[in-house]
Amino acid sequence: KAGVTQTPRYLIKTRGQQVTLSCSPISGHRSVSWYQQTPGQGLQFLFEYFSETQRNKGNFPGRFSGRQFSNSRSEMNVSTLELGDSALYLCASSLLPGTVNTEAFFGQGTRLTVV
Amino acid sequence: DAKTTQPNSMESNEEEPVHLPCNHSTISGTDYIHWYRQLPSQGPEYVIHGLTSNVNNRMASLAIAEDRKSSTLILHRATLRDAAVYYCVEGGADGLTFGKGTHLIIQP
Numbered sequence: 001k002a003g004v005t006q007t008p009r010y011l012i013k014t015r016g017q018q019v020t021l022s023c024s025p026i027s028g029h030r031s032v033s034w035y036q037q038t039p040g041q042g043l044q045f046l047f048e049y050f051s052e053t054q055r056n057k058g059n060f061p062g063r064f065s066g067r068q069f070s071n072s073r074s075e076m077n078v079s080t081l082e083l084g085d086s087a088l089y090l091c092a093s094s095l096l097p098g099t100v101n102t103e104a105f106f107g108q109g110t111r112l113t114v115v
Numbered sequence: 116d117a118k119t120t121q122p123n124s125m126e127s128n129e130e131e132p133v134h135l136p137c138n139h140s141t142i143s144g145t146d147y148i149h150w151y152r153q154l155p156s157q158g159p160e161y162v163i164h165g166l167t168s169n170v171n172n173r174m175a176s177l178a179i180a181e182d183r184k185s186s187t188l189i190l191h192r193a194t195l196r197d198a199a200v201y202y203c204v205e206g207g208a209d210g211l212t213f214g215k216g217t218h219l220i221i222q223p
Contacts, residue, residue: 004158033210043159043202045210056210090158092211100147100206101166106158 002027004093004107012113018079021110025072025093031055032074033104034066037088046089049074050097081114088112118142119203119214126220127193135188135217137203142183149204149211150177150188152197159202159213162188193221 005024013019025032034046045058049068066076072093078085088111092104120138127133139148149164163170163177165186170177176189190197200216 035211035213042215043211043213045212048210056208058210092158098206098208100145100208101164103161103164104151104211105161106151108156108158 004091004105006089006091006107006110008110009108010111010113012115013081015081015083015114017081018077019081019112020075020077021089021091021112023074023076023091023093023107025074025091026105029093029095029105030072031094031097031102032068032072033092033094034074034076035090035092036060037090037109038086043090046076048098055097078112083114086112086114118205118212121201121203121214121217123215124218124220126222128222129195130192133190133193133197133219135190135201135203135219137186137188137214139184139186139203139205142205143207144183146205146207148177148179148183148186149206150175150186151202151204151211151213152199153202153216154199162201164206193219195221195223197221 031050033048047057068074088109090109092106094102096102150162151159153159178187198221202216203214205212
């Protein structure tokens with residue numbers, strides 16, 4: 001069974017640009033969550049999608065957005081990039097909505113560097 | 116800010132048990148306690164989770180205090196492959212809230 005696939009693995013963007021990251025969940029999983037990992041703040045929840053609907057959103061500015069398609073694949077978008085957006089962006093999929101009582105499977109992440 | 120507190124690092128010997136502690140001072144009654152671990156250049160990997168009772172699976176055991184203010188992840192017989200950063204996590208309405216993690220070092 002294929003795991004969670006994130007593309008691209010590495011990305012370099014310039015301040016002010018926008019970026020789109022992609023996540024393909026495990027087959028059959030309809031919940032996709034996104035996390036940002038930085039050395040200073042650690043792992044922080046961005047948002048969760050289930051059946052194409054955003055269920056929860058973390059404490060991030062509106063420049064961070066996402067969507068989920070009917071095949072459960074998800075994309076997240078960051079507009080007007082800032083240097084502080086440099087991070088590892090992780091996607092996690094799970095069978096059930098919410099992450100309270102379910103196991104989440106993480107991808108390897110997309111390393112975004114903003115210069 | 117992380118809601119859980121963990122030691123920054125711990126060291127153990129191969130083939131010995133390891134007890135990784137975590138404090139959950141503000142955990143709500145409905146939040147589950149999860150543990151994940153992360154190897155360099157990889158995403159976090161699920162280890163175990165529970166609500167109130169102690170839990171066992173093929174990877175580890177989770178001991179949860181009666182007042183749920185602390186938990187302990189137990190690796191029964193550590194191997195070199197268990198060297199990783201172990202995150203104590205609270206699962207609630209705001210998704211998974213990760214602690215800062217404990218860097219576990221295994222000595223051969």
